[in-house]
Amino acid sequence: MNYNDRLSGNEAIAFAMKQIDPDVMAAFPITPSTEIPQYFAQYVANGEVNTEYVPVESEHSSMSACIGAQAAGARAVTATSSAGLALMYEMMYVASSSRLPITLACVNRALTGPININNDHSDSMGIRDAGWIQIYAENNQEAYDNFLQAMPIGEHPDVRLPVMICQDGFITSHALENITLLDTESVKAFVGEYNPENYLLKKENPLAIGPYDLGCHYMEHKIQQAESMKFAKERILEVAAEFEKISGRKYGLFEEYQMEDAEVALVLIGSSAGTAKAAVEELREQGVKAGLIKIRVFRPFPAEEIAEALKNVKAVAIMDKAESFSAQGGPLFAEVRSALYDLESRPKAVGYVYGLGGRDITPQHFQGVYGRLLDIAKGGDLGPVYTHLGQRG
Amino acid sequence: MKLSARDINENSTWQEMTLGGEIYEPATSKLVNTGAWRTNTPVLDVAKCRHCLMCVPYCPDSSLPVLYGRLVGVDYYHCKGCGICAEVCSFGAITMKEGGEV
């Protein structure tokens, strides 16, 4: 039975974890994700969950402990942000290459330096190629819903990959919103039990994990990961369909907003979509055929599907909330522009880097972007494809 | 699909290898002939051996098998010929012979 409550994004994630009641949580506090282990530690202290809570001495150790726990046959979760995720970098690869479906709640925050606690996507984008499934939320409801879908996706025997559920630091993590929760019984039934075929504590046979691979085996193991990541796209949609049945809420690889007849469009990730939608509505009222694509799944990247969704658009702006210092645009821009390459007739594409370190973005900013796209659509000059938005000077 | 270390080699395709490099059977290293590394070879003189077993725990390669409290020989398929066993033996029952051949 669904019911309504008012929760912050962090509370929503902690509550989802409580409903799932994982075997092990290992976490180290870092703003803005700190509340998640705090709430969860209180659940443990109150006996509301059966979880072993491991208060590790660093994020490197939280991921290491999660790897050990998941390999042992347990369901392991953690939460982190920014520098915490960066400190995990090496272990993120170990988790995915060991094929351990750990779930990580990432509360996106700018990477140091200079140190900054506000939101952008430089943390999870920096680790985008570590072999983790990455799913992003626009709001608290999506953060909650995505977290519940993580384990059925990652634990599928043909996927066996870790999953990162991302939401925007402070913007959603600390803001209260009305959200609809599932009852715990439905959550437990939906998420199911974790029953890996082999695990360290299995009685019938031992398991050795984490070998040294010579050149003759390493590439084959990487291809296995790559093949599973390809399959994950199908599994994400399957799980979304199952989730819709119990929640009534529909999810895909990305959300298309006013895209049916759109001539100009934005592609972006996360909470900025709410602001951008307001801009789209205003433009629609003025008769402008504006649309929006909000990426939900960044890894695996839904390239073909995005190309299909954008094929009739005349001009598109791809908005990155992370710098990649490639000197030619952010990571989302690179992915989307590459996805468009195979289209017979492609929209013109420009990239923007915006919102770094929590820099505010308003409907007016987006209207300005749409204005530029309309000029380009009419045959105007494309101009520089890599620019920033919202900065001074 | 169950995959055994016995069937995995440098020509295996990615479909023929275990996911993530996991091995779900014990002690598959026994398949490896590290005895081929030997440049010197321990020779056990059974007549001199008092079965004190002092040599056994010093072997880094678990190559001095014990059965019913007695040293039953040298596992030449795995012994690398380090010579520690000969050094430890107080009775001159193990001597090192030049070359890797048994």
Next chain:
Amino acid sequence: MELERTYHFKKTLEKKERFAPGHRLCAGCGAGIAVRGVLRALNEEDRAVIGNATGCLEVSSFLYPYTAYEDSYIHTAFESAGASLSGVEAAYNALKRKGKVKDTVKFITFGGDGGTYDIGFQSLSGAMERGHDLTYVCYDNEAYMNTGIQRSSSTPRFASATTSPAGSVVPGKKQNKKNLTDIIAAHNVPYVAQTTFIGNFRDLYTKARKAIYTPGATFLNVMAPCPRGWEYPAEMLPEICRLAVETCVWPLFEVENGVWRLSYEPKKKLPVEEYLRMQGRFRHMFKPGNEWMIEAAQKSVDENWEKLLAKCLG
């Protein structure tokens, strides 16, 4: 669990071997002896999960698809052995509570001095402080052997390593060896011990049994000579270990619930020179004009020995 008071050497060797041959450690490697010796201390009916920091032991004992372990084994990274095994132990507690695991499983992790004294120090300290029911075993060969004999914080002063080479100006490693066993004892864990390969292995076996079967986080520091890195003929390992103990370079002791106990006191403490002379890494100390190095090494050993005696007698 009540541990037996007597040591039956032969009976220990009749136990099933848990570290299989066919691993790729060098001939005469001390790490292999350490692993065998520690795992022999397990009750035969108990299962174990073996952890491992990256290092010689790891790349040699689980080179795909060949595992040298009869038991389950996990390697994650160089600096994470303490944390990874913490996670395994936490999972065991959770699954046991849920009835998914029923039998006794022990948790033992191995790391070289690189993975233990240095890069994995924080993760080890965390695991000890949190008090997971596990045993961390350092096989201490006093340098980063896997990458080619670079100095570590465990490398003794004056030893020539590839990143602290002895030259005409610099006399090998400039700093003293870190006293890790003391540092772990300062975590107030229930059992910490220092051992090596001596005589009939009574010392290593009984300490390993205490470490494995004492509830809580425990630590064993096992001196495990490396013939290549220390530059001595492989077969001389037992003599190197004996001299390390007889010169008090590597004293045998244990700290049980805060009580320091000397496991062995040499009747006549041998000069450290006898230990140093056998190893090529100390070769330069014996050149004319470098007598001060041997004196300094002796002074350092004497000081450490006196401090240890004070702790054990005090």
